[in-house]
Amino acid sequence: MNERVKLQEADRVEAKTPEDLRRADEDLRLPAIAPREQYPIDVRAPEAREQTNAVGQRATRPDNRLQGLGQLKYIADFSFPGMLFARIKRAGIAAARIVRIDTSAAEAMPGVMAVLTGSEIPVNSFGPSYQDQPVLAQDRVFHAGDGVAAVAAVTEQIAEEAVERIVVEYEPLPAVFDPIEAMRDDAVRVHEDGSNIYTSKTIRKGDIEKGFADSYRIFEETFRTQMVEHVPLEPHAAIADWDANGRVTIWSTLGRITLGRADIARTLKMPMSRIRIAGTIVGGNFGGKNEITQEPVLALLSKKTGRPVKGTYSREEEFLATTTRHPFIMDYKTGVTKEGRILARKIRLVLDGGAYCSWSETTLGKACILSSGPYKVENLLVEAFAVYTNKTMTGAMRGFGAPQVCFAYESQMDDIARALDIDPLEIRLRNAFDEGAISPTGQVLHSVVVKESLAKAAERFGWEARTP
Amino acid sequence: MTDIAITVNGELRKASVPSETTLLQLLRDNFQLTGAKLGCDVGDCGACTVIVDGAAVNACLMLAVQAEGRDIITIEGLANRQVFHPLQQAFEESGALQCGFCGPGVILSAKALLDENPDPDVYEIRDALAGNLCRCTGYTKMIEAVQNAARILRGEPEISSRMISR
Numbered sequence: 362m363n364e365r366v367k368l369q370e371a372d373r374v375e376a377k378t379p380e381d382l383r384r385a386d387e388d389l390r391l392p393a394i395a396p397r398e399q400y401p402i403d404v405r406a407p408e409a410r411e412q413t414n415a416v417g418q419r420a421t422r423p424d425n426r427l428q429g430l431g432q433l434k435y436i437a438d439f440s441f442p443g444m445l446f447a448r449i450k451r452a453g454i455a456a457a458r459i460v461r462i463d464t465s466a467a468e469a470m471p472g473v474m475a476v477l478t479g480s481e482i483p484v485n486s487f488g489p490s491y492q493d494q495p496v497l498a499q500d501r502v503f504h505a506g507d508g509v510a511a512v513a514a515v516t517e518q519i520a521e522e523a524v525e526r527i528v529v530e531y532e533p534l535p536a537v538f539d540p541i542e543a544m545r546d547d548a549v550r551v552h553e554d555g556s557n558i559y560t561s562k563t564i565r566k567g568d569i570e571k572g573f574a575d576s577y578r579i580f581e582e583t584f585r586t587q588m589v590e591h592v593p594l595e596p597h598a599a600i601a602d603w604d605a606n607g608r609v610t611i612w613s614t615l616g617r618i619t620l621g622r623a624d625i626a627r628t629l630k631m632p633m634s635r636i637r638i639a640g641t642i643v644g645g646n647f648g649g650k651n652e653i654t655q656e657p658v659l660a661l662l663s664k665k666t667g668r669p670v671k672g673t674y675s676r677e678e679e680f681l682a683t684t685t686r687h688p689f690i691m692d693y694k695t696g697v698t699k700e701g702r703i704l705a706r707k708i709r710l711v712l713d714g715g716a717y718c719s720w721s722e723t724t725l726g727k728a729c730i731l732s733s734g735p736y737k738v739e740n741l742l743v744e745a746f747a748v749y750t751n752k753t754m755t756g757a758m759r760g761f762g763a764p765q766v767c768f769a770y771e772s773q774m775d776d777i778a779r780a781l782d783i784d785p786l787e788i789r790l791r792n793a794f795d796e797g798a799i800s801p802t803g804q805v806l807h808s809v810v811v812k813e814s815l816a817k818a819a820e821r822f823g824w825e826a827r828t829p
Numbered sequence: 830m831t832d833i834a835i836t837v838n839g840e841l842r843k844a845s846v847p848s849e850t851t852l853l854q855l856l857r858d859n860f861q862l863t864g865a866k867l868g869c870d871v872g873d874c875g876a877c878t879v880i881v882d883g884a885a886v887n888a889c890l891m892l893a894v895q896a897e898g899r900d901i902i903t904i905e906g907l908a909n910r911q912v913f914h915p916l917q918q919a920f921e922e923s924g925a926l927q928c929g930f931c932g933p934g935v936i937l938s939a940k941a942l943l944d945e946n947p948d949p950d951v952y953e954i955r956d957a958l959a960g961n962l963c964r965c966t967g968y969t970k971m972i973e974a975v976q977n978a979a980r981i982l983r984g985e986p987e988i989s990s991r992m993i994s995r
Contacts, residue, residue, distance in 0.1 A: 421924055428929030429917035429936060431864025431904030438863035518849075594868045594876055594930040594964055644866070644930030645964050676869040 424642070435644050436598035436614055437673055444600070445474055447662055447672040448520040449497075449508040449655060450527050451681060455751040456536035456551075457502045459529060462510055467523035472515045475665040476527070477658060479509070483630035489620065489652055491559065493552060494717040494754065496628050496657045502531065503551060504716035504751050506681030508655075513662040513670045536751035540690060540713040543748045551716060551749035559714065560722050562729045564743040564801050572705025572740030576696030580777055584693065584769035588713070589686035591758055595644020596679050601659035602669040609660045610637045616650045628657040648757035649683055652719065684756030687724055687747075688713040689765040691732075693773050701781050701788040706738045710745035710766070712755070719756030721747040728762030733801050734770035735811045736792040741801050786819050835896050837862070838906025844893075852896045853877045853888035856903060864904035864933045868962075875961035878934035879903050885941035887960070904933035907940065915981035916940055916974070925974040927965035935961045939975045947983055949975070 407413045427433040464476040479485050479499030486492040498507040510527050514520035537549045543557040551557055573579060599613035609629070615621040618638040626633040643650060655672045663670045674683070689712055696705040710728055714721045729745045778788040793811040800806055819825075834843045837860060844859045856862045856879065868876035870889050877888040880902040907914040916936050919925070926932040935958060942949055942957035949957070954975045958968065980986070 421921060422926075424929065425921040425924060425926060426917075428926045428932040429904075429913075429920045430908055431862075431933040433929050433932075434863070435866070435930065437867060438857075592964055594874060594928070594962065595866070596868070643928060645928045647964065673867075676871065676873075 433642055435595055435642050436600060436612055437595070439600060439612060440671070441600065441602065441669040443668045445513040445515060445662070445666055445668050445670045446517040446520045447511055447513045447655070447659055447670050448517070448524045449658065449672070449678070450510045450524045450529070451505065451678065452498060452502040452507040452509050452529070453505050454502055454531055454533060455505050455538070456534040457531035458534060459498065459500055459502060459509065460532050461530040463528040464510060466526040466528070467512055470519065470523050470526065472519040473512055473523045474515065474668065475513045475662050476523070477511045477662055477665065481661065482628060482657060484628050487624045487628050487653060488718055489624075489720055490722040491718040492627070494719070504753055506678070506753050507716075508658070508682065511658045511662060513666055538750050538752060540711050540748040540750055543750050544711065544746065551751055557749045558746045559718055559749055560725055561744070561746045562725055564729055564741060566738070566801055567740035569705045569707055569740045569742045573696040576704050577699040578780070579694060579696045580773060580780070581694045582773055582776065584691045584772055586689045586765045586768060588688045588753070588755065589758065590680050591645070591647040591649030591685070592679065593645025593647060593649060596674040596676060597650065597654050597683060598671070598673040599656050599659055600669055600671045601656065601663045603660060603663040603667070608635045608637065609663065610639065611656050611660060612639045612641055613656055614643050614650050615640055615653065615656070616643060616646045617652070621653045621656065624653045625656055625660065629660060647759050651757045652684070654683060681753060684719050684754050684758070685715070686758040687721065687755040687762065687765065689728070689762070691766065691769040693769055695773055695777065697777055697781070699781070701777060701783045701791055703736055703738050703792050705740035706733055708732050708743045710743070712745070712747040712762070713752065714747040714749055715752045715754035716749065717754040718747070719754050720761070721755065723757065724762040728766050730800070730802055731763050732766040732770065734767070734774070735794050736770070737794060737798060738801065743801070786815060786824055789815060831894050833893050833897055835898065836900045838902060846893055848892070848894060850893045851889055852879070852891040852893050855893035855896070856888060856901070862903050862905050866930055866933065868930065873962065874931070875934045875938065876931050878937045878961060880937050880941050883941065883944060885938045885960070902937070904937060907936070914940070915978040916943070919974040919978040919981065920971070923970050923974045923977065925966065925970040931961055931963040935963065935971055939978070943975070943979055943982060948979060
């Protein structure tokens with residue numbers, strides 16, 4: 362006791378000037394956080410207002426250093442005070458009517474802060490072309506990956522457990538999984554209103570009947586491609602924070618924040634001016650993060666709880682509940698001359714659209730335009746259909762339909778070359794676009810270097826020296 | 830709850846966590862070392878790779894309690910105040926990463942390799958990175974970067990050729 366008094370007196374004696382006071386203050390302050398580490402390698406930055414060259418300079422990505430140091434912050438690395446974790450219950454059944462959703466057991470769990478079902482979403486539909494996708498399935502389930510309810514809890518594990526305690530009673534409905542079957546008039550309707558063929562496109566050029574009649578040989582083949590998931594290493598993730606001013610901020614892996622905001626505004630039925638979306642570093646997109654997924658759900662959970670809510674998809678959900686690449690069924694009928702020149706081509710494309718439209722319209726359009734390849738085809742008929750099935754929805758993925766049709770027309774090119782005993786490179790050179798060629802949809806093409814590129818590539822990889 | 834004491838990047842760290850906590854959760858949630866990423870949670874992608882007693886390990890498959898008393902190196906422990914690790918330098922200079930989500934895991938797998946084998950050939954590098962999936966790059970520049978880092982570590986001049994021997 363006496364010592365403490367003595368010490369205090371000593372302090373008082375020492376602190377005579379403002380400088381002494383300041384020093385005493387600093388001495389008391391313990392370094393709570395170690396100083397931020399300084400990395401010694403100089404970052405070369407130009408002086409202010411200095412003109413620098415870009416051409417001829419070696420370029421590195423501005424985020425490369427942070428990546429290597431593990432300092433780049435993705436959504437999963439963000440956290441906010443009081444943040445809750447959301448999980449979504451997946452239907453696990455391809456087609457059904459939802460009879461009843463019982464969330465009482467989940468709500469009673471300690472640590473569960475809110476549960477959300479489709480009926481609580483102001484406008485429960487979204488989509489970039491057609492608004493045919495529910496945020497959470499409400500009356501009907503259209504594919505096994507549909508979300509039916511969501512939970513926000515204090516830990517991810519509690520949220521996961523709570524999701525398992527939600528009971529959903531289904532009345533199973535007949536489902537259709539094959540797009541060709543789905544195109545029939547008597548097929549099961551995936552969506553009650555309207556045909557399963559939800560978008561189609563036709564390109565007509567020249568006279569295919571005459572072209573086929575003039576042909577030396579006609580080749581017919583069906584090509585199929587499979588469904589592909591983007592598998593970005595970073596799963597879809599978002600954090601929503603609904604503040605007391607009635608504004609919502611969403612940090613998201615969304616690649617298209619402006620389009621996403623319009624979709625979120627629609628589903629939440631609130632003006633865009635009250636929604637702020639922060640796009641962050643994305644750990645791989647490949648087209649799979651081009652539209653909203655769980656963002657409205659997180660926003661509403663945040664509104665219910667008054668706390669920020671984070672949602673991260675599991676790898677399983679990435680496969681079940683996010684878009685994939687369209688499987689194509691491609692019928693190619695091609696008439697050629699004896700020299701292998703294409704006279705006429707008839708193409709039918711069937712895109713397995715899955716349960717929702719997503720970016721199918723765009724994919725269908727691009728696939729159509731590119732379906733005859735970089736080749737001169739004077740007489741062409743392309744008919745393309747996107748079809749609903751009770752499967753995971755298909756959407757944008759690198760190339761928007763171009764890789765699928767490329768597989769078909771190049772495979773057929775090889776078939777024709779083999780049958781007519783023409784060199785596979787030669788047959789392509791005979792048919793390829795020239796400068797000023799006209800595309801199937803009438804565009805005049807400039808800077809066409811298909812032939813030069815092929816010739817150069819063949820020279821580089823030693824086409825002449827091959828062993829057939 | 831279980832008490833755990835492990836060495837992370839040379840520092841003794843303690844935590845009290847539920848028994849089912851994985852090493853990855855311990856590092857990310859308790860120690861705020863978010864360099865190791867959660868990609869698949871089933872040991873397929875390698876985004877969570879850390880070095881445990883010298884070996885590259887999927888932190889999502891190891892329980893925190895299994896790491897008790899062990900020596901862990903995470904991506905945050907590679908650079909110190911004096912220098913970058915040559916791997917980090919080489920990865921930056923060759924632009925070996927694109928989205929970067931796999932990066933910390935890849936670099937640590939490569940470090941575990943170079944600690945054992947200072948002069949690996951391309952096949953040995955590929956083998957060491959086999960547990961790390963990358964969807965962006967196609968691995969070519971990563972392999973080039975690992976070779977360059979190995980040269981720096983051996984004290985040889987770097988070769989910044991774009992072509993690597995296959």
